């Protein structure tokens with residue numbers, strides 16, 4: 088049984104539409120796929136409608152959070168998307184992302200790069216993010232690839248054309264998801280190549296707030312880092328997951344490049360009270 092609990096579709100910054108993603112997942116031999124687009128559940132319906140037999144769909148999202156000025160990502164699964172407090176917060180975050188992406192696009196436009204907000208919107212099917220601005224820069228020949236855009240001269244964090252977006256404190260996010268019947272896993276907790284990471288004390292506070300697991304097996308973690316995280320998860324009584332963080336052509340990772348043990352998956356799902364896992 089192959090379980091992949093972290094993937095993106097065109098509902099955020101992946102390049103595979105949700106209905107195609109579930110078919111590709113089945114073809115790749117997966118038994119369980121979680122769809123976790125950034126701050127949105129807009130891809131769930133298309134994925135559910137196209138769900139092939141033999142694949143279970145876990146509806147989720149990857150929520151952009153912050154703590155002490157450090158940006159971090161929280162995977163949230165099986166929460167009730169209509170729970171008012173969580174729904175309002177996620178709507179707010181999407182509105183803020185949109186306003187911020189528009190400001191960044193207009194700054195790029197004003198400097199004569201050829202980037203337009205109209206084009207960036209075309210490139211974004213759902214939640215707009217910096218990868219869409221990066222695509223616009225690639226099309227215009229300013230950078231060779233997405234990574235080339237995440238630099239100080241372009242749209243890297245605190246870079247020339249970077250604008251902050253509204254972020255939610257991770258402890259509040261964990262409580263909001265729990266109140267909506269969902270379960271949470273700290274995504275790529277030690278991905279130091281993306282920027283500053285939080286220390287173990289913060290992870291302990293997250294566990295205290297109701298966090299269920301740590302995403303240990305992820306392409307951003309070297310083997311020694313994974314060992315340390317596994318030890319920390321054991322100390323804090325947290326579940327351990329692994330996942331691909333698939334983004335289609337936007338990242339060089341394959342579906343199920345990292346996976347979650349069945350026992351861990353079952354314990355995670357049994358802790359949720361919001362939504363059911365879908366099966367065709």
Ligand code: AMP
Nearest residue numbers: 100125151215216217218233234237281
């Ligand atoms: P945003 O959420 O709009 O600020 O964009 C951040 C997203 O861009 C992350 O979730 C990653 O998917 C992607 N990203 C961040 N840093 C890099 C990088 N150095 N190279 C490629 N993609 C990145």
Ligand code: ZN
Nearest residue numbers: 095100125334
């Ligand atoms: Zn992404």
Ligand code: FE
Nearest residue numbers: 149160274275
């Ligand atoms: Fe992430």
Ligand code: FE
Nearest residue numbers: 093095149332
């Ligand atoms: Fe992700």
